[in-house]
Amino acid sequence: FSFHDYRNYASSERFGYLLDLVKTAVSQNGSKKLLVFTSIGKDMNASASDSGQAMAVMKRLTLASSYGADMVLWWCFKDVPGKDRLNSHSGLLYKNSKPKSAYYYFAEIVRRLKGSDAVNRINIKDGIYIFKVERQQGPLFILWSESGRQDLSFNSDAYRVKIGRLEENIFFTQNLRSKNGNFDLSIESNPIFLEGPSELKLSN
Numbered sequence: 473f474s475f476h477d478y479r480n481y482a483s484s485e486r487f488g489y490l491l492d493l494v495k496t497a498v499s500q501n502g503s504k505k506l507l508v509f510t511s512i513g514k515d516m517n518a519s520a521s522d523s524g525q526a527m528a529v530m531k532r533l534t535l536a537s538s539y540g541a542d543m544v545l546w547w548c549f550k551d552v553p554g555k556d557r558l559n560s561h562s563g564l565l566y567k568n569s570k571p572k573s574a575y576y577y578f579a580e581i582v583r584r585l586k587g588s589d590a591v592n593r594i595n596i597k598d599g600i601y602i603f604k605v606e607r608q609q610g611p612l613f614i615l616w617s618e619s620g621r622q623d624l625s626f627n628s629d630a631y632r633v634k635i636g637r638l639e640e641n642i643f644f645t646q647n648l649r650s651k652n653g654n655f656d657l658s659i660e661s662n663p664i665f666l667e668g669p670s671e672l673k674l675s676n
Contacts, residue, residue, distance in 0.1 A: 513547035513562035526573035537591040613666040625675035633668035
């Protein structure tokens with residue numbers, strides 16, 4: 473089952489809605505079919521800055537994986553040379569081959585998802601997106617918000633959690649200690665990675 477998409481969605485919710493339709497179509501036409509995103513992209517135009525495109529890359533690859541995509545091909549590796557046209561600025565590199573922020577985000581999420589057994593959606597409501605990546609070396613959680621800054625409290629089975637994020641194309645990490653199995657964390661539009669817990673739950 474092949475799928476193309478280039479639309480500039482305003483949020484992950486809209487992209488997720490489309491993935492629901494695709495997943496339904498796959499299940500109705502044979503559950504053993506491969507689900508291949510043969511071409512998806514995010515044009516960097518007036519409505520998408522360099523950082524906006526970069527975050528869209530990471531979010532869409534995570535969402536697609538959580539819907540069971542067997543393969544995802546990004547359009548395109550480098551911006552299309554010559555006259556500007558629709559989706560000609562969707563590349564991970566500029567026309568002069570200089571890497572965009574999207575290049576670093578793409579490389580990071582591919583590295584993080586490589587070898588994973590499954591990507592499960594823990595929470596995709598109220599603009600808060602939380603995913604659990606099942607890996608042999610231990611689970612990885614990916615979080616972001618589509619509702620502005622969110623100050624959240626979590627229940628965890630880990631004494632310490634490791635937080636990582638990309639900022640200006642550099643990967644930063646920090647450690648947080650939990651208190652009686654609880655810790656507080658602020659999330660925004662830029663996805664963050666969380667390692668340490670085997671389970672993670674939002675506190676009421």
